[in-house]
């Protein structure tokens with residue numbers, strides 16, 4: 101991937117002419133982006149080729165990470181950085197009178213995920229390539245990414261996100277590697293030569309076509325593959341889909357990402373999507389394995405399949421189907437290989453997000469899969485009965501009362517189940533999955549989530565990155581634990597002032613963006629108090645909003661009150677069918693209208709809700725944040741990852757003791773984070789004994805009383821129905837997420853925030869402590885632990901100059 105600036109400019113100009121017949125000065129940012137991306141892709145393609153050939157040559161065990169979501173965001177800068185081309189291209193562009201930043205904005209976000217789950221999958225792709233680990237992504241190439249969000253009269257409106265309209269330079273379609281996925285019909289077993297074989301009646305076949313994207317490792321000559329599947333109608337099946345409508349049904353399979361990460365909707369289509377990418381992925385993996393003549397009985401020594409949350413849990417049954425029906429393996433051996441091959445990550449304990457499917461729906465999608473699930477379940481119950489632990493049986497069965505529990509399928513059919521933060525794993529072991537933990541303690545383990553430091557610091561916050569380079573050198577860029585060397589500079593006043601300056605400049609940039617996109621003028625001298633994440637009741641954007649209303653009422657009572665000015669910044673999409681979450685959006689927007697237009701408030705409070713939160717917007721907001729709001733009800737946020745991004749960018753966290761917030765607190769120490777609220781034990785106690793009385797808080801706390809009344813007495817205009825809905829949920833429906841219970845302590849913590857912010861050197865010193873400890877949360881380390889402890893795979897030897905020859909065929 102070596103290139104000189106002169107070579108690069110020459111190549112860039114040549115392609116611009118070849119492709120568009122244009123000179124640099126005549127091209128649009130879009131054309132310049134397309135051209136640059138194609139040069140970049142050519143820059144790593146040969147390494148990509150060598151990487152997979154080397155895997156074959158070295159006979160390396162491969163991991164396949166199955167995830168129904170990937171959320172990579174933009175790839176241009178990340179690829180430039182990882183290839184070691186960033187500075188060169190930046191400077192070459194300056195020479196040509198172009199701005200890399202401007203051109204990078206022309207790339208559409210690849211938004212094939214809802215939030216944390218998809219972002220984690222993409223962080224793992226980047227990190228496994230950067231660690232030289234043999235990890236491949238497997239997912240769905242949705243034609244429409246997550247919806248584009250707009251606000252109209254303060255309400256969320258969802259528009260289609262046609263991210264593929266301008267094409268996608270990074271992907272390679274591999275028609276020749278397509279596989280057929282069988283759906284529907286009926287199936288029965290027939291004895292052929294003494295073995296039972298399934299006979300299908302009236303199934304239909306969908307052709308799965310893979311699109312591969314190279315995932316470039318950080319300066320290590322290593323490029324992995326993320327494979328996303330598209331659905332097509334095979335020629336042989338065309339007569340079965342004669343109408344436009346029936347053809348559309350097939351296209352729908354890979355058309356939309358379900359814009360909801362907790363509830364299931366469009367249920368049958370969602371289930372078909374799950375089977376589609378599971379079957380396509382596993383069939384191609386086994387087909388590839390078979391080519392090299394190794395026995396099927398050893399397949400688990402050569403491949404690992406990871407099930408990211410329950411959506412790909414049918415991997416267990418589909419792998420069994422392939423081994424039993426296609427490879428003619430006996431049940432016991434097939435199941436042994438399946439368990440050794442599969443591993444599973446649990447991402448939530450929220451009941452509504454743990455998938456459960458009715459038997460009849462799975463039968464409709466693929467009857468053979470339902471047969472196999474039922475048989476796994478039957479044998480599981482028999483086996484348990486032998487261990488005389490009958491009391492555990494009913495709670496852990498896969499199939500119960502006509503319902504299939506996908507998490508149970510994933511646990512029983514795999515050798516590893518991990519949670520995503522210490523607290524979350526404890527809850528799995530002691531509470532949600534305690535029966536399974538009792539049966540299979542050795543299968544449970546924790547892998548705290550992580551983030552790509554490269555994207556969130558080097559790319560998103562170049563000012564801060566430069567300051568760090570000057571202070572501790574550049575080694576942290578490949579080994580982020582080195583950031584901890586900053587902790588030896590806590591008394592370096594110049595450094596601390598510089599960190600404050602960089603933050604201020606980032607705030608000036610964000611203020612410009614806010615002005616451009618919303619018309620609201622905010623002062624970069626105010627505290628930027630930020631909550632960005634999906635909109636969910638458990639994440640408690642509402643708690644934040646109650647605080648804002650309280651501050652507003654205080655200032656109305658006493659306009660001269662001495663307060664540190666604050667800008668409250670929100671970014672959040674609500675699932676289109678999640679009525680309550682959308683009402684919260686409306687209320688935040690109307691509180692914003694009220695406050696931002698109140699002349700008596702001036703610059704003391706501003707409320708900004710930026711539209712269309714996603715990875716690229718996060719990259720603009722997070723570097724400019726002073727305060728990171730991580731205020732979920734304890735036990736509800738499995739890990740959280742934006743909490744890590746904020747600390748890395750030198751924001752101070754206001755947090756409950758939930759998810760990875762606890763681990764953040766343990767690293768930075770209690771003095772460098774603002775902790776408040778109910779603890780895990782208290783929440784569990786309330787949930788067990790139902791002793792919580794939300795209405796008491798409304799009745800007895802005059803401040804809260806007044807704040808809540810503002811939602812229903814006209815103080816906040818234009819929220820008639822929504823205000824009442826929220827008031828009722830908190831006061832009359834007993835406030836499921838303990839917002840009122842935590843309100844007072846939250847205000848106390850926020851008072852500490854204000855007090856600390858009045859002392860800039862103290863504030864910035866705490867920021868420095870946070871930055872110094874953020875390196876521990878790199879997904880480079882997380883994925884290395886998955887590799888060591890779950891998958892048992894090792895990094896490739898470096899390719900350096902190796903000729904990988906012509907051996908092997910393209911994988912899969």
Ligand SMILES: *Cc1c(COP(=O)(O)O)cnc(C)c1O
Pocket residue numbers: 214215216219632633634713714715718739740741742743745
């Ligand atoms: C990191 C990230 C998330 C996850 O945020 P949480 O606060 O951990 O829920 C969601 N969306 C985007 C775009 C992100 O970058």
